[in-house]
Amino acid sequence: MPWPVVIAQHMPGSFTGAFAQRLDRLCALEVVEVTAPVPLAAGRVYIGRGDADVVIERRLGRLAVATVPSDPALRWHPSVDRLVRSARDHLPPEALIGVELTGMGDDGAAALAALRAAGGRTIAEAESSAVVFGMPAELIRLGGATLTLPARSIPAQLVGWLS
Incomplete structure (x- = not known):
């Protein structure tokens, strides 16, 4: 996979870590839960931490994926709308x-x-x-x-x- 994959899966925070670990065991690509800002890397799958939103941002001149507090104006978290809007802000x-x-x-x-x-x-x-x-x-x-x-x-x- 020549691009990174970022997933906003509507799940509580207590489930996304175990979900990412299970997918990592089952998938050919490395799968990680996003708990802190991390640079995006091709061929890696990022699962947004539940009970928060996952966004794309620029850090030190590189694209990164990060979790941010959930936006109370949005109904589901991690929010797909917020993820897509943030990606469009940078790409x-x-x-x-x-x-x-x-x-x-x-x-x-x-x-x-x-x-x-x-x-x-x-x-x-x-x-x-x-x-x-x-x-x-x-x-x-x-x-x-x-x-x-x-x-x-x-x-x-x-x-x-x-x-």
Whole structure:
């Protein structure tokens, strides 16, 4: 994977560390929970700490991922909307790919639709594989999905776009 992967998974803080450790054991890529600011590295997966928000920022001239206190104006944490907006603050849209997977509500849909409108690429998980179709359905409804794919097809599409 030639790019870093940053994940905002709606989970309590007591679960994200164990979740990252489990994924690290199962995945070919290194998976870590973000507990302090760390420079982004290609081929590494960063899971935002629960009960906080995960953002992209610039530190000492390099892109980094960090956790920040959750924004009370946002309903879910870590917030997908806040992550995507922070990434757009530091990177051109064509350098970003957003993926909206299964979940309740609409977190991420507006920010990812804006990303697509600006020239970024987005994927919404298809209803056929989503356990809860709320979040990807909202992205599709807003016209923000470049592609709609079942979960099993998303990794190959990402690799194809990044090759």
